[in-house]
Amino acid sequence: SRGLGDVYKRQISDVCASLSKRMDQQINYIYGDSSYIRETLLLLGKSRVTALGKFPMIGLYVPLDEERDSEDYFCKASVNIIIATNTLEKYTNEQRREISFEGILRPLYYGFIEELKKCDKFDFGYSGIVSHTYSENYSFGRRGAVDVDGKEVGEKIDAIEIKNLDLTVKNQNCYANRY
Numbered sequence: 001s002r003g004l005g006d007v008y009k010r011q012i013s014d015v016c017a018s019l020s021k022r023m024d025q026q027i028n029y030i031y032g033d034s035s036y037i038r039e040t041l042l043l044l045g046k047s048r049v050t051a052l053g054k055f056p057m058i059g060l061y062v063p064l065d066e067e068r069d070s071e072d073y074f075c076k077a078s079v080n081i082i083i084a085t086n087t088l089e090k091y092t093n094e095q096r097r098e099i100s101f102e103g104i105l106r107p108l109y110y111g112f113i114e115e116l117k118k119c120d121k122f123d124f125g126y127s128g129i130v131s132h133t134y135s136e137n138y139s140f141g142r143r144g145a146v147d148v149d150g151k152e153v154g155e156k157i158d159a160i161e162i163k164n165l166d167l168t169v170k171n172q173n174c175y176a177n178r179y
Contacts, residue, residue: 007169008079011122012060015115019058022111028053031060034147037082042154055157056085056108073123076168083108084159087141096138100158105136109160116167123168132165 009031016029028044030037037059044050059082066075085104087096113130116122124130137159145153 007075007121008064008066008077008167009060009062011119011167011169012058012079012081015112015119016058018115018118019108019111022115023108025056026053027108028055028057029060030057031062033061033063034145035149035151037061038145038147038151038153045154054086056083056104058083058108058112072171074169074171076166078164078166081112081162081165082159083112083162084140084145084157087156087158089142089156091141093138096141096158100141101136101160105158105160109134109162121169121172123170130165133163135161135163137161 012031013029016027020027030040032040037057041054041057044054061080061082064077064079066077068075083105085100087100091099116130117124117128140153141156141158145157145159147153
């Protein structure tokens with residue numbers, strides 16, 4: 001039996017793997033609360049080998065609540081994601097926009113959304129719209145990101161935050177692959 005959130009963790013992991021191939025760049029995928037994500041980034045930074053793979057990073061915030069209230073789908077949830085890259089505190093907002101957001105984060109965001117749409121486990125309805133709230137966070141690069149425990153991430157980051165990303169997981173049955 002799958003635990004709450006497991007289907008989302010696995011599918012977002014698959015989406016990130018596809019995105020890594022598409023972008024020809026390794027993307028670090030982490031799921032957990034902001035404290036766990038911060039601790040994982042700190043741990044990865046302790047070795048030169050693992051430090052190289054810290055960023056860019058896509059994080060799925062968990063726990064999340066799944067709705068399992070219909071026979072029309074397996075479950076659905078509104079999830080929150082962060083797409084982050086390391087940055088320099090001395091950068092101006094114009095440099096952040098050019099280097100971090102235009103150069104790294106926005107291409108990852110658009111690629112992530114496209115890979116989500118391609119994932120046959122999710123149902124976005126007839127419109128194909130991936131409903132969510134989008135926010136570019138420039139302040140983490142200047143003031144630092146703080147987790148739920150009030151502890152600061154070890155380095156400055158620029159980030160796109162995706163909130164209330166509505167994901168519906170299709171029912172999987174033996175007829176799903178017949179064409």
